[in-house]
Amino acid sequence: MPPERSPRELLQAQLAATLPHAPALVLVTDLDGTLLGGSDPWRRRFYGWLQAERQRVLHVFCTGRDLASVARLLRQERELGLGSPHLVIGDVGSTVACGHSLEPLPLATDPIEARWAGLPERLLPLLARIPGIAAQPVTAERRLAYLIDPAKLDHDQLAEIEAHGVDCLVSDNRYLDVLPAGVNKGSTLLALLDCLEVDLSRVVTAGDTLNDLAMFETGLQSVMVGNAEAALLAALPRLPRTYRARGHGCEGIVEGLHHFGFGHLFEAHF
Numbered sequence: 001m002p003p004e005r006s007p008r009e010l011l012q013a014q015l016a017a018t019l020p021h022a023p024a025l026v027l028v029t030d031l032d033g034t035l036l037g038g039s040d041p042w043r044r045r046f047y048g049w050l051q052a053e054r055q056r057v058l059h060v061f062c063t064g065r066d067l068a069s070v071a072r073l074l075r076q077e078r079e080l081g082l083g084s085p086h087l088v089i090g091d092v093g094s095t096v097a098c099g100h101s102l103e104p105l106p107l108a109t110d111p112i113e114a115r116w117a118g119l120p121e122r123l124l125p126l127l128a129r130i131p132g133i134a135a136q137p138v139t140a141e142r143r144l145a146y147l148i149d150p151a152k153l154d155h156d157q158l159a160e161i162e163a164h165g166v167d168c169l170v171s172d173n174r175y176l177d178v179l180p181a182g183v184n185k186g187s188t189l190l191a192l193l194d195c196l197e198v199d200l201s202r203v204v205t206a207g208d209t210l211n212d213l214a215m216f217e218t219g220l221q222s223v224m225v226g227n228a229e230a231a232l233l234a235a236l237p238r239l240p241r242t243y244r245a246r247g248h249g250c251e252g253i254v255e256g257l258h259h260f261g262f263g264h265l266f267e268a269h270f
Contacts, residue, residue, distance in 0.1 A: 007195040012110075014044040016101035019086055019196070023058040025200050025264055028089075028189060028208035028215065029253065031073065034225055037208065037249020040080065046250035047081035049269045056265065059085040059099070060192070061256050062185050064092045064145075064177065064211050090168065092177045092211050093188035094142035105189050108192060109142070115180035116142040122164055123178060130157045133176055144178040171211040171227055173218055186214030206253045208232065216242045223256025225249055 004095040005013075009120060028049075036043075041181060048231055060247045061070065067090055085099035094109035094116070123144065127133065132152030136145040150173050157169040161178065169184070185207075192202060205215040206223040210231050216222045216239045224232060224239075227248040236244055243259045245252030257263065 006038075006197065007107075008197045011105065014105045014107055014222060015098045016103065017086070020055050020058050024056045024062075024202065025199065025257075025265060026058045026060065026193070026196070026203040027253075028060040028062050028203065028205040030185075030209070030212050030218075031061060031065060031094045031213075033062070033208035033227055033250060034212075034253065036073075036205050037079070037081075037104075037227055037248065039095045039249075042247075042249065042251045043080050043082075045269070046254060047083065049224060049266065051081065052269060053265060054086075055082075058087075058196075058198070060087045060089060060189075061085045061099065062089040062093075062156075062205070062207075062212075062215060064090075064171070064175065065099055065106070066091055066140055067095060068139050071102055081139075087186050087192065089144070089185060089192065091141050091143050092179060092231060093183050093185040093214070094140075094179055096188060096192060107195065107259055108188070111191075112142050112180060112188070114181065119164070119166060119180065120144065123161065123166065126161060126164070127178070130154070130161075136175075142180065142183075146176040146178075148174060148176050157249075169211055171209045173231070175211075177211065184214035186216075186218045189215060189220075190218055204257060204262070206256060221260045223253055223259075225252030227252070227259045 022162040087099050094112050097104045132149040133146040136147055138145050162168055165181050166177050167181050204221045208225050208228040219241055222242040224242050224244050226246045243256045245255040247255045
């Protein structure tokens with residue numbers, strides 16, 4: 001019998017491109033307001049660094065966007081030099097995909113799919129009765145995505161929805177995501193890191209809104225960029241491994257990486 005393959009080997013077999021063998025850093029970034037935040041000069045420098053260091057820095061997008069939106073974004077931001085990541089956690093943690101092909105990875109998504117089965121059929125009629133929410137025009141997978149009107153939304157009604165085995169996540173006071181209970185950016189990231197078999201001391205996450213809170217709550221080294229929303233900032237006192245950057249977007253990420261001891265990776269670039 002052939003030897004049993006490791007989780008990393010099983011994951012690599014589903015990818016269209018080879019992952020760095022022993023990355024010096026695993027950088028996990030939210031997109032809007034984080035990797036896409038900051039001035040254009042800072043973004044160009046940081047995106048150029050990511051491309052130059054692809055063999056030392058394993059980059060993961062961790063976003064609320066669906067895969068179609070990620071694909072559009074990569075086309076739009078090509079002029080500034082943003083390249084494909086190695087991996088994508090999308091749909092607020094309910095999708096995991098190859099960064100090169102943007103094809104979902106069954107090893108990571110099948111367990112989430114099993115938890116989601118049958119939930120939309122039960123939930124959609126109930127959500128349709130809640131004032132102050134409107135379905136987002138996105139191709140969300142394993143979640144339901146809404147825009148909210150904060151003046152009309154009754155959060156007690158969301159608690160009733162959660163009794164059906166889901167979590168309702170409001171972020172930036174504009175978005176509502178309904179996800180399988182326990183599925184979020186943080187839980188999916190930890191499962192992915194387990195497959196990658198990386199040293200967790202080499203992992204840094206970065207974000208700016210409440211849907212990034214689950215990443216920070218993992219206890220991994222994390223960067224809250226300077227333009228973070230007030231609701232996320234309020235959680236900072238209970239996040240001992242989260243660094244509050246002054247810089248916005250990409251500048252804040254770089255500041256945080258220096259704080260956590262990864263400044264040497266920038267020596268030839270910054």
